[in-house]
Amino acid sequence: VHHVDAACLAAWPLPQPEAEGDKGVGGHVLVVGGSREMPGAIILAATSALRAGAGKLTIATGASVAQLVALAIPEARVIALRETPEGGFLREAIDKLDPLADKVGAILIGPGMQDKAATAALVRVLLPRLEGTAVVLDACAMCIITNADQPDGADALRFPEPVIVTPHAGEMAGLTGVPKDTILADPDTDALRAARDWNAVVALKGARTVICAP
Numbered sequence: 032v033h034h035v036d037a038a039c040l041a042a043w044p045l046p047q048p049e050a051e052g053d054k055g056v057g058g059h060v061l062v063v064g065g066s067r068e069m070p071g072a073i074i075l076a077a078t079s080a081l082r083a084g085a086g087k088l089t090i091a092t093g094a095s096v097a098q099l100v101a102l103a104i105p106e107a108r109v110i111a112l113r114e115t116p117e118g119g120f121l122r123e124a125i126d127k128l129d130p131l132a133d134k135v136g137a138i139l140i141g142p143g144m145q146d147k148a149a150t151a152a153l154v155r156v157l158l159p160r161l162e163g164t165a166v167v168l169d170a171c172a173m174c175i176i177t178n179a180d181q182p183d184g185a186d187a188l189r190f191p192e193p194v195i196v197t198p199h200a201g202e203m204a205g206l207t208g209v210p211k212d213t214i215l216a217d218p219d220t221d222a223l224r225a226a227r228d229w230n231a232v233v234a235l236k237g238a239r240t241v242i243c244a245p
Contacts, residue, residue, distance in 0.1 A: 045084055057086025061135040063128065063153075064142040064170070065092035065100060066118035072143030072170075074103045080139070081106060089135070091128060092143075093120070119146025119171070125156050132157070137165040141172030152180035158190075166194040173198060176206050176229060190230045193245055199236045219243075 049056055060080040065073030073092050080088055088107040092100050097111035112124040144150045150171040173196050178185035204211040207225060214221045222235040226243040235241045
């Protein structure tokens with residue numbers, strides 16, 4: 032068990048760019064998300080990627096907000112994706128995202144997306160193309176775990192390669208069926224169980240965030 036406090040963070044700074052390096056040294060991050068009602072989520076996530084040291088940033092977001100996002104994050108390449116009425120992306124989005132799979136070192140999927148079934152379907156198609164890539168699933172993208180794009184009754188998904196998932200207690204309750212109050216009472220146990228069951232690094236967010244590896 033490691034307690035991440037101020038002293039720990041001070042001794043564990045973000046990597047600094049090389050004096051002779053260019054933006055390629057910092058790696059390439061792809062952020063997929065946003066919707067007509069929540070463009071701010073993708074802007075916040077993309078800004079965080081840059082502040083963490085990403086050298087290149089590509090954002091794939093809804094066509095309705097792509098211009099807004101491009102103006103807010105001028106450093107990024109912004110790809111406009113056609114949207115579902117519920118706030119996800121059409122299956123054809125894979126055609127625009129697939130060429131990037133071999134170019135990015137990390138991908139975040141989900142912030143600001145609202146269509147659970149469409150988002151889970153997109154994640155299902157993307158994951159096999161992301162072998163060797165750091166994958167973070169947030170918000171609706173985590174609904175791949177409960178097979179939101181499949182008929183009811185399917186067993187919870189176990190990832191063939193570990194990914195990172197970022198639920199808060201309410202989302203964890205929806206993903207596991209464990210009541211939210213039970214999770215809040217003992218987050219360590221539920222986070223560890225989920226990490227093992229899903230083969231995922233689970234960051235169970237709260238006033239005290241618990242991070243468990245599989």
